[in-house]
Amino acid sequence: MLKRNVVAGFMLALLSATTASAADFKLSSTSIAEGQQLASTFVFKGFGCEGGNQSPQLAWSDAPAGTKSFAITTYDPDAPTGSGWWHWNVVNIPASQTSLELGASSDKELPAGALEIRNDYGAAAFGGACPPPGEVHRYIFTVHALGVEHLDLPDNASNALAGFMIGAKTIATAKITAVYNR
Template sequence: MRRTSLIAGLALVGAMASAAGAAPFRLSSSTIAEGVQMGRDQVFAGFGCSGGNLSPQLSWSDAPEGTKSFALSAYDPDAPTGSGWWHWSVVNIPADVTALEPGASGTAAMPAGAREIVNDYGVSSFGGACPPPGEVHRYVFTIHALPVETLELPETASPALVGFMVNAAELGRARITAVYTR
C-alpha cells in the first residue's frame, strides 16, 4: 500500500513540475500596454470622442494544451452603467491564429471563421475608448483559450452571454489592461 501511495505521489509531483515548467499563456501588443494610456487610434469616433476607432494589434502565445479556438474581449469595468461596457467580443478564432493586426476588426483581416459580436455601441466590431471627461477608465483585453472549435451562440448573443459561455469553458486566459482618460 505504501509503495502504491509513494508511486502515485511521485507521479503527482512530476505532473505538477511539468505544469509549473510550461510557459504561461501570454497576450502582448505593439499598440497597447499594461497600465499605459491608449493612443488616439484606439479611441472611439463619436459620443464626444474623436479617435481612429481601430482595434489594437494583439498577439498571444503558449496557449494551453487542448486549445481548439480562441475568444477575445475588450471590456471597461469602470463605465458608469452598473455593468461595465463591452467594447469588443470575438469568438471562434481558429487555434492556429496567434495574432490580429492593428485595425483588423470589421475587415477582411479578421481570421476566417471568427465572429464579432454586437458590442455595447450596437455594432459588430471594435468600439474604442470614450470615458466621461476627467475619468480614467481601464480597458481589459482578454484572450481566452477554448476546448471547442466553434462556440455555438444565437445570432442575437450579447457580450454578457458570450462572457458566460467563454468563462464556463475556458482552458486559460491572458490579459492586458490599458487605460484611457480625456
C-alpha cells in the same frame, strides 16, 4: 498505499505541468502597453469622442496544451453602468491563429470562422474607448485559450452569454490592461 502515492504523484506532476503551460501564455502588442494611455487610434468615434475606432494589433504565444481555439475580449470595468462595458468580443478564432493585425475588426480581416459579438455600442465590431470626461478607465484586453474548437452561440448572443460560455471553456488567459481619459 504505494499505488495511491504513485497516482497522487502523477496527478500532482500533471497539474504542475498544466499550470506551468498556462503561466507561459503571453499577450503582446505593438499598439497598446500595460498601464499606458491608449492612442486616439483606439478611441471611439461618437458620444463626444473623436477617435479612429480601430482594434489594436495583438499577438499571443505559448498557449497551453489542449488549446483548440481562442477568444478575445476587451472590457471596461469602470464604466458607470453597474456591469461595465464590453468593447470587443471575438470568438471561434482558430488555434492556428496567433495574432490579429491593427484594424482587423474594422477592416473585417478576422480569421475565417471568427465571430464578433455585438459590443455595448450595439455593433458587431471593436468599439473604442470613450469614458465620461474627467474619468480614467481601464481597458482589459484578454486573449482566452479555449478547450473547444468553437462556441455554439446564437447570432444575437449577448456579451453576458458569450462571457459565460468563454469562461466555461477557458484553459488560460493572457491580458494587457491599458487606460484612457479625456
